[in-house]
Amino acid sequence: MKNLKFLLSLLLVLAVFFGLNTKFGSIPPIGKFLDPVHGAWQNEHSETGEDKELVLEGLNEAVSISYDAQLIPHIFAQNDTDLYKAQGYITAKHRLWQMEFQTHAAAGRVSEIVGDAALEFDRAQRRKGMVFGAENSLIKMQEDPETMSFLEAYKEGVNAYIDQLKPKDYPVEYKLLDYSPEPWTIKKTALLLMYMTDMLAGGDSDLEYTNFLNTYGKERFDLFYPDFFDIVDPVIPKEVGWDHWQVTLNEVPTGSLPQDYFVETMEKPHPDNGSNNWAVGPQKSYSGNAILANDPHLGLKLPSIWFAMQLATPSKNTYGATLPGALGIIIGFNNDISWGVTNATRDVKDWYKIQFSDATRTKYHYDGQLKDSDKRIEAIRVRNKATVYDTVIYTHHGPVSYDVSFKGNEQKVGYAMKWVGHIGGNNQRTFLDLNKAKNYEDYTLALTYYVAPAQNFIFSSKDGDIALWIQGKFPNKWKGQGKFLLDGSRPDHEWQNFIPQEYNAQVKNPSQGFVSSANQHPTDESYPYYVFNDGYETYRNRVINDFFRSKEKFNVQDFKDLHNNNYNLMAAELLPHMFLNMDTSLLSATEKQFLEEIKTWDFFNDIEKSGPSIWEAWWQKLKVLLWDEFEGGELAMDPPFNYQAIYLLKNYPEDDFMDLKSTPEKETAKELFVISFKEAVNDLEKWKQENGSYNWGAYKATFVGHLLQALPAFSRFNLPIGGNKSVVNATSKDHGPSWRMIVEMSTPPKAWGIYPGGQSGNPGSKYYDDFIDRWAAGDYLELNFMQDKNQTEGIIFTQTLSPSK
Numbered sequence: 001m002k003n004l005k006f007l008l009s010l011l012l013v014l015a016v017f018f019g020l021n022t023k024f025g026s027i028p029p030i031g032k033f034l035d036p037v038h039g040a041w042q043n044e045h046s047e048t049g050e051d052k053e054l055v056l057e058g059l060n061e062a063v064s065i066s067y068d069a070q071l072i073p074h075i076f077a078q079n080d081t082d083l084y085k086a087q088g089y090i091t092a093k094h095r096l097w098q099m100e101f102q103t104h105a106a107a108g109r110v111s112e113i114v115g116d117a118a119l120e121f122d123r124a125q126r127r128k129g130m131v132f133g134a135e136n137s138l139i140k141m142q143e144d145p146e147t148m149s150f151l152e153a154y155k156e157g158v159n160a161y162i163d164q165l166k167p168k169d170y171p172v173e174y175k176l177l178d179y180s181p182e183p184w185t186i187k188k189t190a191l192l193l194m195y196m197t198d199m200l201a202g203g204d205s206d207l208e209y210t211n212f213l214n215t216y217g218k219e220r221f222d223l224f225y226p227d228f229f230d231i232v233d234p235v236i237p238k239e240v241g242w243d244h245w246q247v248t249l250n251e252v253p254t255g256s257l258p259q260d261y262f263v264e265t266m267e268k269p270h271p272d273n274g275s276n277n278w279a280v281g282p283q284k285s286y287s288g289n290a291i292l293a294n295d296p297h298l299g300l301k302l303p304s305i306w307f308a309m310q311l312a313t314p315s316k317n318t319y320g321a322t323l324p325g326a327l328g329i330i331i332g333f334n335n336d337i338s339w340g341v342t343n344a345t346r347d348v349k350d351w352y353k354i355q356f357s358d359a360t361r362t363k364y365h366y367d368g369q370l371k372d373s374d375k376r377i378e379a380i381r382v383r384n385k386a387t388v389y390d391t392v393i394y395t396h397h398g399p400v401s402y403d404v405s406f407k408g409n410e411q412k413v414g415y416a417m418k419w420v421g422h423i424g425g426n427n428q429r430t431f432l433d434l435n436k437a438k439n440y441e442d443y444t445l446a447l448t449y450y451v452a453p454a455q456n457f458i459f460s461s462k463d464g465d466i467a468l469w470i471q472g473k474f475p476n477k478w479k480g481q482g483k484f485l486l487d488g489s490r491p492d493h494e495w496q497n498f499i500p501q502e503y504n505a506q507v508k509n510p511s512q513g514f515v516s517s518a519n520q521h522p523t524d525e526s527y528p529y530y531v532f533n534d535g536y537e538t539y540r541n542r543v544i545n546d547f548f549r550s551k552e553k554f555n556v557q558d559f560k561d562l563h564n565n566n567y568n569l570m571a572a573e574l575l576p577h578m579f580l581n582m583d584t585s586l587l588s589a590t591e592k593q594f595l596e597e598i599k600t601w602d603f604f605n606d607i608e609k610s611g612p613s614i615w616e617a618w619w620q621k622l623k624v625l626l627w628d629e630f631e632g633g634e635l636a637m638d639p640p641f642n643y644q645a646i647y648l649l650k651n652y653p654e655d656d657f658m659d660l661k662s663t664p665e666k667e668t669a670k671e672l673f674v675i676s677f678k679e680a681v682n683d684l685e686k687w688k689q690e691n692g693s694y695n696w697g698a699y700k701a702t703f704v705g706h707l708l709q710a711l712p713a714f715s716r717f718n719l720p721i722g723g724n725k726s727v728v729n730a731t732s733k734d735h736g737p738s739w740r741m742i743v744e745m746s747t748p749p750k751a752w753g754i755y756p757g758g759q760s761g762n763p764g765s766k767y768y769d770d771f772i773d774r775w776a777a778g779d780y781l782e783l784n785f786m787q788d789k790n791q792t793e794g795i796i797f798t799q800t801l802s803p804s805k
Helices: 002-020 030-034 080-107 116-127 130-142 143-165 170-176 186-201 206-216 219-226 427-438 442-446 540-548 556-563 570-579 589-599 613-626 642-651 667-693 697-701 772-776
Strands: 053-055 061-070 073-076 275-279 289-297 307-312 316-323 332-333 337-343 349-355 363-366 369-372 373-382 385-394 400-402 413-419 455-461 466-471 505-506 512-516 701-706 716-719 735-737 742-743 750-754 793-803
Touching: 002 206, 030 505, 061 080, 073 080, 080 143, 080 170, 080 186, 116 130, 116 373, 116 385, 116 400, 116 750, 130 186, 130 427, 143 186, 143 427, 170 369, 186 427, 206 219, 206 349, 219 642, 275 455, 275 466, 275 540, 275 556, 275 750, 289 332, 289 337, 289 455, 289 556, 316 427, 316 750, 332 427, 332 742, 337 442, 385 400, 427 442, 442 455, 442 466, 455 512, 466 512, 512 540, 540 570, 556 742, 556 750, 570 589, 570 613, 570 642, 589 613, 589 667, 613 642, 613 667, 613 697, 642 667, 716 772
Parallel strands: 053 793, 073 307
Antiparallel strands: 061 073, 061 793, 275 289, 275 337, 275 512, 289 735, 289 742, 307 316, 316 332, 332 337, 337 455, 349 413, 363 369, 373 385, 400 413, 455 466, 466 505, 701 716, 742 750
């Protein structure tokens, strides 16, 4: 990493003041950290300069690993057990600290490493039942001996790498934080999968919506938070019909919902966690081969969330992106199929009000009787301080996340979380089966094991099939269930059953010749099951679908261009209305110059343009004014989604919510446009004085930060990349396309991929961030999909893992 030497110099200065070998609070023992033999210097080495042959205990046969110029390993084994043992070993070699730290975060164990600064985070993780969900998934995995044997092999591979490490070889983050890696377990893999489940299906607004409903009423709620927006271009094309299904729906129970109010709720996952994917069939492909693309949108972090890898045995050959800590390829392809995922954004988490019989909370009311609760004592170890014990009550609904000891205030009341993420499932089996799948039937069978987070699984094959399934375990809710706090004492407020697997929304080879998803509504209103609008995307999906309706044939370059498409449909739909409905006579000369500047903008968020910067500053100011009722109040509330906000601005310009609470005058949308524009110009003028140009690249200032946010020297800043959230190139300040992949199902497949990071987790390595500049420029790596382990083209180093003699 280019800035590593700067960090070391800074730490050297700190050493003078704080002592070379003494640890003070969170500051590492600097002398040990800077020791030229055992410290951070030891980490700056070449990953390709090791022995050509290593012994890995427990292998049945030798495993060949070829590294290409990007440090992507191509692993060739003679059987699956050896393959996954080698995958564990190689992944740990390059990403050990990352894979372990993420499981600590999932389990609520960060305080062990950094001290009490992480205590509230750890308490929240425990109260969300993250370990509870991982344990339930582990039970499901244990029902499948084959999955467990591969998990055991992976675990042994990771631990073989850990066991041969000496402290001088530890990844630099262990040295900075002064702790050691612990043995890998199968439970850690389950925790990693829970980490992803929480990231992609851990959001909800039930309690915030309850506050809104109880404050403003049902009529206002239905206007602000509709189940369907007035424009719906769903994941499953409208041509698909459901009339032939034998559907049983649950009746809406009578009676009112709890009238509680909530001041504070837990921190939610990033609202822009989502993705794009699409595939064209032979009729729309330039070559007659199906072509598929995917780009999951997640937080931009170093080390990258993804690790590229090829995994091959005589019976399968798979390439793509892995999650360090999990088996197999998660998004990728083999010689027969390709697949990808986007977040389905389904509402699979509900909250239940629990009425305990007394302050001991040992029993709670349910169905006219008292039901026993369980207590789970969470022992949270805190570095350099006493262990903190937190008692979490569990009901049959799930953990009581909020009670008198955590964000609650009533002795006899708690709020329990019901979450599909707690049910447990063998998601690992889904990906193991996709890795070896040969056709559509194999793909659909693999999906049957998948529970959460809900994902839009896209598919293409060498046979020319394309498909998309919205997959997960979905409660069959009565209309309105899960929007608001539910009554935990009523059986009719329970999830009565689940949507049958075969009735999950799906499509194969639609007449339009393509499939796509971008986190929009899964279906139109004809789908028979109730699906609550849980924040469905409304802009990227229309740009993508309009693109594939725009011409007859598409090639790989078209796919690359679409990945990097910067068209801002949201701005294009609101700005002309704003221009026509604001009193420009109230603007100063400088403000009029800014207005003329944005009027010439073509709505593309390209880095050299100033229009996107003016739009973004204006829109952010406008949202604050529009939703001032939600700011600084005592109650937690979530404002309506952007699409509905624009709908209200256009169609209800004199609504009471347009009026500013802080002024005696009655404002309408027309006044808000002017006031927010003035505030935006004022901010942009200050930006110009401090930073010079306010072109979009500089103003947005995208960065890829280290997982430990306090390590800027291990991060990359001011990346020249366009886009933004709601744009197909959904790259905002620290969030965006985490793995771009394009696969043409030729024989053999041709593929391209890139992610904002590098293969190595070592900040001292040239492979730590070497993909970032190419990713920002919209370039790709042509993926070297080896068909034979003896291939030498593009390979810079080959290593053999041998069984012990």
